[in-house]
Amino acid sequence: MRDHYRAFFGLQQEPFGTTVPLKHILETPDVIGVKERIDYVVRLGAVGLVTGDIGSGKSTALKYAAAGFHPSEYRLIHLTASSGSILEIYRQLLCELGMDTAGTSRTIMTQKIKKDILELMQGKKMKTVLIIDEASLLRLEVLAEIHTLCSLHQDAFLPVILAGQSSLVDKLMYRSSQPLASRIVARSHLEGVHREGMEAYITHHLAIAGIRTNPFDETAVTAIHQGSGGLFRKANHLARGALIAAAQDQSVTVSAEHVRIASTETF
Ligand SMILES: Nc1ncnc2c1ncn2[C@@H]1O[C@H](COP(=O)(O)OP(=O)(O)O)[C@@H](O)[C@H]1O
Ligand SMILES: [Mg+2]
Incomplete structure (x- = not known):
């Protein structure tokens, strides 16, 4: 059931997985x-x-x-x-x-x-x-x-x-x-990245998965940044969870509320 979000957002692959192939490492x-x-x-x-x-x-x-x-x-x-x-x-x-x-x-x-x-x-x-x-x-x-x-x-x-x-x-x-x-x-x-760094990180991973328009609105990016302390692994969990929550909501925009729902599932 949880894979439904991929079809909903037209993702060709998991954007926020646990490892990143060499060619997709963001050169921060x-x-x-x-x-x-x-x-x-x-x-x-x-x-x-x-x-x-x-x-x-x-x-x-x-x-x-x-x-x-x-x-x-x-x-x-x-x-x-x-x-x-x-x-x-x-x-x-x-x-x-x-x-x-x-x-x-x-x-x-x-x-x-x-x-x-x-x-x-x-x-x-x-x-x-x-x-x-x-x-x-x-x-x-x-x-x-x-x-x-x-x-x-x-x-x-x-x-x-x-x-x-x-x-x-x-x-x-x-x-x-x-x-x-x-x-x-x-x-x-x-250290954890700044907000712009987090936005770049999210956009980068979405682009790899085949999405050009970022479904995360400003409030969602801020919520992911704050909730993760700028740390990428935690951000992955929040971003993925927020996509799932938004898809369940039938919402093409991911908001801070979806990130909040995701945060109840992560540690
Ligand atoms: N420069 C980067 N580009 C893309 N993804 C990254 C980058 N740095 C970290 N990640 C992703 O963030 C997560 C945590 O990174 P990782 O290197 O495992 O952290 P650590 O070893 O410090 O615990 C992984 O899922 C990884 O794929
Ligand atoms: Mg490690």
Whole structure:
């Protein structure tokens, strides 16, 4: 029943879905800023930080930045952190590198990973980049160990990008995180967008779904902006819910009232 709104508004696809394909990422100043900083971090062989609230667009900005690295020159390893031990990071890493993890000790895992990265660097002149999303979940001892892992040899450090919520910054202030934190050369912090930014975001997604005339009136855009705090994920839920409410109302215009109805369904 809930798909009725797509037919009602003539949407060719879901405009406010959970992920956005690379070609449809809106090039906001934040996204471009993250890309520029990541490029710089990788060039230097250092550490970069991307922080922001949940749904502010961190993972999307990482995806956009990652696409700029040519696969003939760079190997990007994308991990999603958890609150588990360093072994989980090692296992994910080995898996990404296409290596077996069964029955391997921690020391051997580190050796295998470093050897593989160095061989690729020296043999094929390819640089490896480690991207860890949700890094605010990492335990302090894991952050400390990541520094050891990334120190390949005296003058080679594996560039690492850490993305997560602001609590990541607090964790990096601890003494045990100092070696890693001291290598940070660029930081991006994503915040909720301003109202114009939200309007551009909504229009962008509607256009991708095939609608040229924005059905959201001014009051609806303001309500989505305020209700989401300018954060994209929350805005997606409100915008989609408001389209559903308007379609149920048989109203071709989406108003603040429809956004209000949508907000009763979201958190
Ligand atoms: N620049 C952008 N262009 C288009 N959609 C975006 C953009 N940034 C975020 N989004 C959308 O907003 C939602 C939240 O973004 P996400 O990157 O998952 O946030 P975070 O990782 O900070 O929690 C996703 O549905 C994503 O598709
Ligand atoms: Mg994310």
